Amino acid sequence: MRIPLIAKLTFATSLILLVFMGVLDTINLKNFRKVMIDYASSNAEEVADIINQSTYDAMLKNDKSSLYHMIGRIAKSENINHIRLIDQAGKVVYSSEIGEIGSVIGKHTDACIMCHSSDGPGISAGSLNRSRIMADRSGKKTLGYTKAIYNQPDCYTASCHFHGKDDVVLGLLDISISLETLRQKLHEYRMQFIMVTCLLLVMSGLLVTILTHYLVDIPVQRLVRHSAQVATGNLDSRVPVTSRDELGELSESVNRMTESLGEADKELMEWADSLEHKVDERTREIKRMEEQLRRSEKLASLGTLAAGVAHEINNPLTGIMLYASILNSDKRLDPALLPDVERVISETGRCADIVKDLLEFSRESSPKKEVVTLHAILDDVVTFFHKQPDFSAIDIRKKYDVTLPQVTVDPNLIRGVFINLIINAGHAMPDGGSLEIATCLSPDGAHVCVAFKDSGTGISEENLSRIFDPFFTTKPSGTGLGLAISYGIIENHGGKIEVKSREGEGTTFVVMLPVSG
Template sequence: MKRLLFIPKSISFKLYLLLVILLIISFSGIMYFNISSYTKHLNESVINSAIQASDLIKRSTRYSMLKNDRENLAQIIITVAKENGVEGIRIYNKPGGIAFSDNPNEIGNQVDKNAEQCYVCHGKEPAPVSLSPKNRIRILTSQEGYRILGLINPIENEPDCFNADCHAHSPKDKLLGLLDVKMSLKSVDEETQKTRKKMILFSSIMILITALLFAGFIIRLIHIPIRKLTKGTKEVANLNLNYKIDFKSSDEIGELAKSFNKMTEELKAANEANQQWAATLEKRIQEKSEELKKAQAHMILVEKIASLGKLSAVVAHEINNPLSGILTYASLCLKMAQNHSLSQEEKNSLLKYLTIIKDETKRCGEIVKNLLVFAKKDFGKWSEESLHKIIRNSIQLVKHNIVMKELELIEEYADGNDIIFCDPIGIQHIFVALFINAIEATSKGGKLKVKTELINGGNDFRIMVSDTGCGIPEDIIPHIFEPFFSTKESSGLGLAVVYSIIEQHEGKIEVESKLNEGTTFFIQLPRRPLRNKKELEITQNLPSA
C-alpha cells in the first residue's frame, strides 16, 4: 500500500491527499463546534445553578435578617460555605463593609469600591439599583490555578424590612447590601477537559479509519486501473500491439479500458495492412526503378548521341575553316613552286602563304588541344599544395604579357595557412586562363588585381581576379561558361574548361562586369573537397602491395 500510495506524482496520491485534508478540516470543524457548544451549555448550566444556589442562600438567611438574628445568620453562612464546590460567602452592608463571612477574620473589613466584586456596581456613579444576570457574574482564578465563579446577589429593602420592630432601615433605602457567593469551577473544567480529550481521540480514530477506507477505495477503483492503463500505453508505445488491458468495470475507467483494447486491435490490423502494402510497394518500386534505369540509360544514350552530333558539327566547322585556308594556300604554293624561276615578289607571296598555312595549322592544333583538355577529368595527381604558390607560378607564366602591356599588378594574399588539397596543374590552368583573358581585355597601362581571403572559418578560400578592361556585355555573361561560346577568334573552350575544373574541386565561380569599367571573377574553393577527401582516405587505407 505504501508503494502504491506515496508517490507524489501520481493522481491517486494527490486525490488521496486532498480527501484526507478535507476530512481533517471537516472533522476539526465538527469537533470544534461540538466542544464549543458543550462548553457553552455546561457553563450556562453552572451559572444557572450558581444563581439558584445564591437565591437559595438569600432566602435561607432572610428570616434571620428580619429578626436581626446575627448569630443564626453567621451560622447559616458558615454551614453553607462548607458544602462541596463553595469557595466562600460574604454579605456586604451598604457602606461596603463585610458584615458576615465564612472567614471570621474578614468581618468588619471595609472593601475598596474598585475591588472586583464592587467595580461592577460602582464603576459608574450613581451605582445602578438592579443588575442583569450577566453583570452579576465574574470569573476569577484561584491560587491553585483553577477558575472560580463569583456571583453578586443584591439584598433589596423590602416592606418587611423597614416595617420590622427594629426599624433599622429607612423606607427610602433601595438596597441594604450584597450577597457575594464564590463557587469553584474546578470539577467543571476537569470534566470539560476530559470531554475535549475524548472528542479529539474519537475524531482522530474516525479520521484514521475514514482515511484508510478512502485509501482502499482509491487503490481499488482509481490507482490500480490507472496503472494498468499506463502500462498499456507504454506497451503500445513500444509497438506491442498484442497487449490487452485486463480490467473489467462498468464505470468510465472500464469504458476507457475497453476503448483502449479496441484501439490496439485496430492498430494491429492497420499495421499488418501497412506491412503488406509496404511489401507490395517495395516490389513495385523495384520494378519501377528498373524501368526508370532503362529509360534513363536510353535517355543518356540519346543525349550522348545528340551531344556527339553537336560536337562533331562544331569541331567540323571549327577545323574546316583553317583546313580550307590551308588547302587554298597550299595549292597556290604548289603552283608557284612548279615555276622554277620565281621573282622576288612571288617569293614574298610564297613566304606569306606558307606563314598562313603555319598559323592555320597551329589553330587546328589549338582546337584539338582544347578539346582534349575539356574532355579530361584530371590534369595531374591530387596533393596538398600552397594556393599562393600556385597563383605566383601562374603569374610568372604570363609575366611577359603583363610587362608588354605595362599593366599594374596588385597582389593581396590572406594571412595564415594557405594549404589546399587539389589538382595543382588544373588550378594553375584556371588562373593562367583568367589572367590571359584579363590581359587581353585590358588596355595598356591598366590594372590587374588578384586577392585571396579565408571564409567559413578558414575551411574555404575566396579568390578574386579583377581587371580594368572593357568589360562584358550583360546579355553575354550568362553564356561565357558554355562550351564553344566566344566573342573572340578562339575555340570558346577556355572558360568552359575553367568551370569544369572548379566544379571537379567542388567549388564555385561567379562574375561581375561593367562595360568600360572592368570585370571581376569570384572563385570559391574548399580547402579539402569532401569527395576527393574520401577518395584519399580510401587510398591511404588500402593495404600496401
C-alpha cells in the same frame, strides 16, 4: 519525486476532514462552555435562593450567630469557594474566609465593578443579579455570582431592625463557585473529540485509500501497463473494462485506439513486406546479372591465363618431373637427399594438378570431390609452411573444433585455396606476427567454417570491395589471380569466402563449405 495519485487523494481528504473537524471542535467547545457556565450560574442562583430562604428567619431576628453558622455550612459544599455578605457601605460583614470579615470592598472589585463602572451610567444593585468569570488567588477560574438582598416589609417593620422603609437594597450576597470541574469536563470533552477526530481521520484515510486503490489506482495502473505494452510494439494488448464509469469509458476508448493502431500497423507491415519482397527480387536479379557479368569477365581472364599456362608452365613442369624422377631412381644419390627429391616430385605433380584444375575451372568443369576431414588438409598445409624460411617469424596457431563434421570437396583444390590464403597472410606480415587458423560449425549447422586471422597491415575499405576481382593486386610482383581462383573454387564447391579487415588491425578470411550429406 513522483507522488502517487492515491497518496494525493488520501492527503486531500484527510486535510479537508481535519479542517472540518477542527471548526466543529471549536464551535462545539464554545457552545459546551457557554452551556456549562450557564449551568454553573443557575446553580449559583439556586445556592443564593437557598441561602435567602434558609437565613430568612435568622435575619428577621437579627440572629447573626445562626445566620453565619448556616452560611458557613453551605459554603462547605462542593465547588463553592467562598460566600460573603456585604452591607450597603461595602463592608464585608461575614465571609467563609475569616480574613475578609470587616474589610471594605472597593467599587472596582469584581463584585462592584459592573454597578460602579466609570465607563457608563451606574446600575442599581437592585436591578439585576450578576455573574462573572474571574480568577482566584491560585489563578484558577471561578464563577462569581452577586445577588442583591432587598428590603422587604417584614424587615423594616420588625422591632429589631434599623432599616428604613426607603432602603431598597440592604446588601449583597456574593458567592464564588469553582470552575475547575467545568475545566476538567471541557478538557475531557476536547480529548474525546480529538480521539474521535483521529479515529475518523484514520478510518476515512483507510477507506479513501481502499476505494481509491480499487476504483482509481488499479484501472490507472492497467492503462499504464497497457501503454508500456503498446510502446514496445505489442498492439494485441487490451485493457480489461471492469466498470461503466469514466475510467471504464477511457479504457474502452484506449482499446479502440489500440485496435485501430494494430490494423494500421498490420496494413503497413503487409505493404512493407510486399515492398521488401519486390525490392529483394529486384536486388537478387541485379546481383545475379552482376555475378554473371563478373563471372563472364573472370572466366574470360582465366581462359586466357589457362592458355598461357598450358604453353609456358606445363613444359618446364614436365622437365622438372622427368629429371627429378631420374634423380630419384639413381642409386648413386645421397640417401640424405632422397626425401627432398621425393618432395620435389610430389610438389611438381601437385603443381601440374593445379594447372589442370585451373584449366578445368576456366571451362566450368566439376571438381573431383571426396569426403574428407579439413583438419588433415590444414595440418598438411601448416607442416609445409613451418619449413619455409619466410614464415620463421610467424607464429601459426591452430584452434580446431574437434567435433567438426566431414565435407565433400576436392582435396587438392581446397589445399590450394588454404595455401593461397596463408601466403597472402605472410605477405601482410613482412616483419613477423601471428596467424590463427580456427575451425567451427556455422550457427545453422549447414557449413564448416575455416578462419585465417592474421595480425598484419590490414586492407583498406576501398580495396576490400575489389579483393576477389581477377588481376587485382597491391603487390608489385603479384598477378592478382590467387584470390579470384580461390573464390571460384569455393563457389564451385557450393561455399563462399568472406573477408573482414580494417587497415592497421589485421585481416580475417573465412572459408565456408557445406557439410557432407
